Amino acid sequence: MMKRLRYLVFVAILPLVIAAPFAVVNPQSNRPELDLQTGHSAFVNSVAFSHDGRMVASGSLDTTVRLWDAQSGENRRTWMGHTGNVHAVAFSPDGKWVASGGQDTTVCLWNTQTGAAGRILRHTAQVRAVAFTRDGSSVVSGAGSSLHVWNLVMFSAKRLPLLEPADSSAGTRTHQPPTFVS
DSSP: OHHHHHHHHHHHHHHHHTTSOEEEEETTTTEEEEEEOOOOSSOEEEEEEOTTSSEEEEEETTSOEEEEETTTOOEEEEEOOOSSOEEEEEEOTTSSEEEEEETTSEEEEEETTTOOEEEEEEOSSOEEEEEEOTTSSEEEEEETTEEEEEETTTTEEEEEEOOOOSSGGGOOOOOOOOEEEO
16 A cells, blocks of 8 residues: 555656656655655656566666666666667566667667666667566567567567558558567
């Protein structure tokens, strides 16, 4: 219950602290319970708690993804693999991986335990959203007007169209399938 309350408070105040150090506010005292040290050099676009609540990932306009200790506020890792703004971050269910998506049309996978970069999955449009399946075997990402489901076990991708062309007489759209890099 307390974790859910902290999460709801966090989501409610995120727009107010996006350019300042991260803070979770205690509703009884209206004071931060935790300040994550300033680390990003530009606006934060996306944040996510790990499923156990021990870690926080953040993605920023400064092209970095950061991993924070949710108890101490310490910056555990800084990943620099994107060449543009980072729009989205998500944790795998077991907390071992962070997926990030960005302006550079990639989804990057980061190992939270070793700090190593995993695979880089390439789209044809900016990646605005990422999420793992419940079992962690796939990542879904939103880029342009489509979703891509990435099977991390088989390293394949399936495109799910979201929008049909406005003019149905225009015919079927052609699409470059996403490619795996590294």
